[in-house]
Amino acid sequence: MQNRPAIVAVGRTKFGEHYGKEPEKLIEEAWLTASRQCNLERRDLEACYISDCFLPITNKLGLEEGFLSELTELHVPMETTRSVSAALLTACHAIEAGAYNTVLVGGIEKMTDRWDKIRDDLMLLEDPWSYYAGGTPEANHELMLRAYTNKYGITGENLDKLNVALAQVSVKNHANATKNEHAHFQRKITIDQVLNARKAARKQLGLYDFAPISDGASALILTNEAIAKKMTDKPVYILGCSSATDYLNFTARDDLTHFTATKIAAKNAFQATLKAPVDMQVVEVYDQSTVMEMVSLEDLGFCEPGTAWKNINESCPEEKGYYEINGNRVFVNTNGGLKADGNPLGATGGAEIFEIFKQLRGEAGERQTNFGQGSPRHGCALELEGFGTKAYVTILGRE
C-alpha cells in the first residue's frame, strides 16, 4: 500500500503522580523524546491528534486543540479524541487518504489533580443509571467475573484456580513493570498480597486486581511508508486498526461475560491484515482489572471463551513471562500493563503502542522478548474506552 501508515518514533513520560507538573509539561516531555528520536521539528507536523478523557474536568481545559496550538505554536489541523487508539485510528485514515505525511498522535491525562473526585468522574464513562443506582468504577468488573464463573460453571477447585490465575495476572504485570523505568509501580508483589487484598475487600477482586489512577503523557510520530523509510531504519507499520462500539449501559448488553466490541474490532482488524491471533507474539491488553486481561485474551481470539484462566494458571507458576496457549507463546503486557505501568486514561493507549513499537524493534531493554530469530515480528494492542463501550484493536508489524 502506497500510503501505509508507519510509526517512526515514540515517547512517553513516567506514569504515576506528577504533583508538580502541569499537563503541558507532560505532553512536552513525551513529544520531545519522540521527536528527538527521529530528528523531527515541530514545524514538520502537518496535523496533531491528541487524546484525553478528563482534562476539561481535571484541569478545566475545554478546548485542548487550542492549548496544544499555543504550546507548539502551530496552526495546523488538530483534533481531540478520548484515547490514543482513537487518535491513531483517525490519523491512520488521514495518512492512508494522503491528506498528510507527518502527524503527531499524543495522549495526556492528569487524574491525580482531582484525586478526591476522580472516581465519581470515572462514572461518566458508564451510563448515568448505574451511577444513580450506586455503581462504582470497580463494580462492573466484579459483576462480569460473577457472570463469567456462573456461565462457565466454574466452582470449587476450578474457582480457586481461576482466582489464583487472576492473582497471577497481577503478579506477572508487577514483575514486568520492575523492568520498565516509566512504570507507575516498580515493585514486585506476591500472590498472597493479591489474595489478602481481596479478603480485605470482602469480594473476588481487591486492590491489586485494579489499575491505579495515574498522570502521564505519550506521543507517537506517524508518517507514511515512504517517508518513514527516510526517517528511520526500523519503522513499525500499522498493519490494521479497527474499532467497535457497545452500549454504555453494561446491564443492558446481551453478553455480560465478554466485551462484544472487542470481539468485533479484533475480528475486523485480523481480517483486514490477513493475520490471526496466532501470528501475534506480543500483545498489550487493556487490563483495568485482572478480569479484563483474562476476558480480553478470549475476546481477541487467543483462547476459547471460558478457558483463558486455565492457560494463565498453567503458564504462570514458572514466571516465564508469557502465556502458553495451544503450544504458542504470547507475551502479554510486557510493560506491566495498566495494572503496574499505570492508567492515565487519555495516554494509556500510547504506552501500549510504545511498548509494541519497542518490542518489535528490539529496543525494549531488560524486558525485550526473544523468539529465536530476534525480536517479535507482530504485535497488537487492545484499548478500551469505558467498560468495553469502545474497543480499538491495532495490529503492528516490522514489515
Place this chain on the structure above:
Amino acid sequence: MSSEPIERRVSYLGDRLKSSRCRICGKEYFEVRDYCGNCGRKSYGKMDSVDLFYEKGKLELCTLVTEPTNKFMKLENYVYGIISFHNGKIRVPGRLTDQIVKDGETVDFSSLEGREVVPRFRRRYSVGRSEVVPTISLAFTLADEYYPHQDYTVVKPSKEYDVPGIVGYSFYTSRFRIREGRLERSVPFVDEDSVTAAVEAGKLALIHSGIDSALVGKIYVGSESNPYAVKPIASKVAQVLKLGEEDGDIQGVDAVDTEFACKAASSMFKDAASLVNYSKSGVKYAMVIGADNSQAAPRGCPGGELDTFVGYGGSAFIFGKQDVLAEIEGWYSCTSDTPDFWRRDGEPFPMHGGRFTGDPAYFKHVRKAATKLMERLNLQACDVDYFVTHQPNPQFPVKIASELGFREEQYAVSLQINKFGNTYSGCSPVGLASILDIAKPEQRILMVSYGSGAGSDAYLLRTTSQVADKRQRQKINVKYQAENPFVEYVDYTTYRRLKLGM
C-alpha cells in the same frame, strides 16, 4: 450543583421505573423509548409503556460496594448488582437497600443472587443542603424479607354509601428499630425520609383500597419534617403514585402539604371527606397522608429529651363514598395559640415547653375535643368500642383515656408508641390503623388527635362490613411490621446516623 431539568427527567423516569415494550417484537427497554431497535421506523408509535413500580424483579448478579463514589458515602457498605424484570427481558442496575453491612462483615453473594426483589422508592444520594433532593426506585429490598411484594389490583366498587368515610388505609415504617427498655421505636434507613415514607404509605393504601389511582382528586400530606421549607411532599406522592388522570408528565390532581405539628394529617380527614361528599367537586377519592421522620435533637442537647420517644413512619387514609370501610359520623375541632412545641425555620430540631406540654396543652385540647364531640353525638365512653388519641409518650394517652372514662381494652390496641415511637403526623393515624386492622363491622371508634401549637380533632367513625372484607388485601399491616422477624435493631449511634440520613 444539581441541574433542575436533569433532576426532573431522572426522577420522572427513575422514581416510578418506567420502561417500554415494542408491540411488534416484544423487546423491552428500561426508560421510555419512541421506537424499538429491532423493528426500527415501523415501530414508531407502537411502543407500550410498561410500569415496573408494582412489579417484582430478580437479583441476577451482585457485589459489595465498600468504597462508594462520593455522593454515596453515607450508605457506607452496600450490595450493588443487576436486577432483571420479566424473565430477563429488562435488566437494570440497582442497589439493595435496608441492609446494614458492617465493616469487616462478609456477604455471601450466591445466597442473594436469584432471589426476588421489590423496587423501593428512596433517596438517591447525598447533595448539598440547598439542592434538590434526588430520589430513585433503583433501590431494592428482598421480597422474602421485611417487605413482601404485593400486587396492586384495581377492584370495581360494589356499594355506594350515603356517608363518606375511609375506603383504604395503611401504615408504613422502616425495617429498623432502636430498643430502649420496654420501648421500641422505628428508625428510617439512611436513604429514607418523610417523603419516602409518604410515598410508601400512599402505595400501601392504594393496594389496600383497590381503587384506581387515577380517581384520586386530591392528596394532602401532613408533615413537620419535610426536607424542604418550600416544595410540597404531596407533589412527589402525586407524581410517583400517578394520582389523578395522567396526561403526559402531569397529573390531574390537587396536591397540598399541611402543617400543624402532629395533627397536620388528621385535621384533613374532614376536608377529604367533605370534598368527596360534594358532588360538584368531581373528586371521587381524596388521600390524606401523615408522614414524619420525627425530629429531635441528640440527647444531652437542648430539646434532646424528645429523642427518647420519636419514631419514623407514615400512615395514609383514602376517603370516598364507595366501598367505605368506616363511615365518619361526626367531628369536632378546637384550637388555641399555645406554644408548647415548635421549630423555628432553618432550625434542624424542635424545642418544647417542658412541663407546659401536659396540662395546658395536650390534656386540655384532647379533653375538650373528645367531650365536645361525645356531647354533640350524645355518647358515653361505654358507647364507643375503641378510643385512640395522640401518643407523644407512653403515659399521656393512658392518662387522658382513663380520665375520659375509657377502659384499657378500649384503648390498649391503639397504643403504638411502644412499638414505633411518636411518628408525629403519622401518630394518631397509625393508632387508628391498628384499630381498623382488628375492628369488627359496626363498631364505633373515637379518634382524637393532638397537634402542638395547639389543637385537637375528634372524629367518630363507624366500621362497615367492608373493614373485614378488605383486610386480606394488606399483608403489610401494623401488626406485621411490629412483629416482623426481619426487623433489625440498632444502637444509639447508628440510630442517630440513620435518622440524620443522607
